[in-house]
Each structure stands twice: as structure tokens, then as C-alpha cells.
Amino acid sequence: MFTLKRFHSSAIGRDRRGVTNMRIEWPTIAMMAACYGAWLAAGLFMWPAFPVLALLVMALTAALHSSLQHEVLHGHPTNKPWLNELLVGLLPLAPAYPYRRFKALHLRHHNDERLTDPYDDPESYYLDGRNWTQISKPLRLLLTINNTMLGRMVLGPLLMVWSFFTTELKLIAKGDVKVIVAWVLHVAGLILLAAVMHIVFDLPFWLYAATSGYIGMSIISVRTYCEHQAASDANHRSVIVEKSPLSVLFLNNNLHLVHHKAPTLAWYKLPALMREKRQEWVAMNDGYVYAGYIDIFKKFALRGKEPIVHPQFPDVKHSSTY
Secondary structure, eight states, X not given: OOOOOOOOSSOOOBOTTOOBOOOBOHHHHHHHHHXXXXXXXXXXXXXXXXXXXXXXXXXXXXXXXXXXXXXXXXXXXXXXXXHHHHHHHXXXXXXXXXXXXXXXXXXXXXXXXXXXOTTXXXXXXXXXXXXXXXXXXXXXXXXXXXXXXXXXXXXXXHHHHHHHHHHHHXXXXXXXXXXXXXXXXXXXXXXXXXXXIIIIIOOOHHHHIIIIIHHHHHHXXXXXXXXXXXXXXXXXXXXXXXXXXXXXXTTXXXXXXXXXXXXXXXXXXXHHHHHXXXXXXXXXXTTOEESOHHHHHHHHSSSOSSOSBOTTSSSSSXXXXX
């Protein structure tokens, strides 16, 4: 029987005097260089002659940058948090979400015992039954469309940004210092990003945000659409999507159960861990496995994979039990 131990990324080095040495994960550094390099190449060389192609390439880099931010918030590619943040926060190619807010909310999401809970999991797409009955019919229609994979790709980014901004504004209005600082840093990064695009590329920031930024979120929504399902056993809630060309953009986060069980393991080590104990992983999540995203799209392009109302909260507001 496979016994899951707690997996960690490479340990922080210490010399014999106990002094902390610098840890650098070069595959992640290389991926960051490729991301920024492709973004620069698209702006410098493609945008003047092939603007549509340039925006599409930039959308891919925005999606990859989002995945890199996810890698960084889990402690990569160095053991210096300030340096890691600088690597993905200085030029926020995925402009919608401040890195620090993404980090805070995503680390809360990693409480597997509360995964998919519509109140305790900040990344849950479920509602409780009472909330569902109280929202307007037009919003119900939008959420029903958003519950399909095609709807999630087309409408999902707009709905996510609207919901996120609404919540963030309330926290800012209440004087939440951490939220305010996160947004100040993010806006500073956006100003620098917009300046680079205007001066170097002659590309309007609003156009980039509305096209490449939006499409980048749409690409990420392909991954997040099926990442979790409501289940009484916490191990059954996270998916495994075994093979996809998109795994490069997702930094192997398609192996989502493996990531949740080994959250500090570097992205490039996840496939080997998956191959090593594949049968045990599949047994662990009760066969919540897909061969690829094309299979998921064929099944759920126009119909919901999960109900919108969480099965544990069918007709009552928040409960302390799951």
C-alpha cells in the first residue's frame, strides 16, 4: 500500500556553520526567461507586422505567467521570498490579480479538508442552496452558462474579475492594510508594464488587457474548470489530467491531486512522482482522472460537469460540517 509522505522541494542548503545558502531552481528560472522573452519578442517583432499573432502569443505568456506566479507562491524558485515576488511581480503580465492577493487566497485554498466549500475555499465555484435561490434570474443564467466548459472559457474571466474586484473593494473600504499594500504594489507593476508597452512596443495597455490578458485567463480556466469536485472524502476532490500539450503552460498543475498532496514540490518534479505511483494516485482520488482536456471539452463543452449548488449545502446557509 502506498503511504504518502510529505514531499518537499529541494531543501535549503546550509553550510557547517548553519548559514543559509542560496537555493536556485534553474528550470523555473529558465521558464521565467522564456516567458518574458516570448512576451518581448511578440511586442518588438510581431506587433508591428502581425498584431493579432502578437496578441495571441502574449496571451500564452500571460497564462504561463499566471502559472509561474502559482509556482512562486509555493516557495520557488529560490529560498528568498522577496526575490521570488520580484521575479513575477515587477512586470505582471497577467494583469487582473495582485500577486500577494493570489498568494493569500490560494494558500487558504490548500486546506484540503475545506476544499470546494463555498465559504471556506476562496477558489470554489459552488454556491449554497439559499444563495442560489436569492440571486436574480439573469445572474442564475450567467452562472449556468459559466458552469459549462465553453462558458467558463468565454464568460468565466469576466465573472471572476467582477466578483474578485467587488470583494476586494469592500476589503479596501474597510481599511484592510494587507489588501491595500497588495494593490499598491500591483498598480505600481501595472504602471511599469504599461510604460514598457507604450514606449517600447507602442501597444496600448488597455488593448493588451482586454485581449491578451483576457485570453490568458481563459486558457487558465481550461485547467481550473475541472480541478476539483465536491466529495465527502477530501482525497476524491482533486483531479488528475494525465496528458496535455497545455501542461507546459500549466507547469504540470494538470496533475492536480499530486500538487495538492505535495504542494512544495517543484513543477518539473511532479510528472516523475505521478509516474512512480500512478495506480496509488488514481486509487487515492477514486478514479477522478481524465486522459486530457480534449476529453473534458467533448463531455462538458455545453453542459455542467458539477451542479452549481454544493451537495453539502443544498438548502441552508453555511454549516460547520462537511
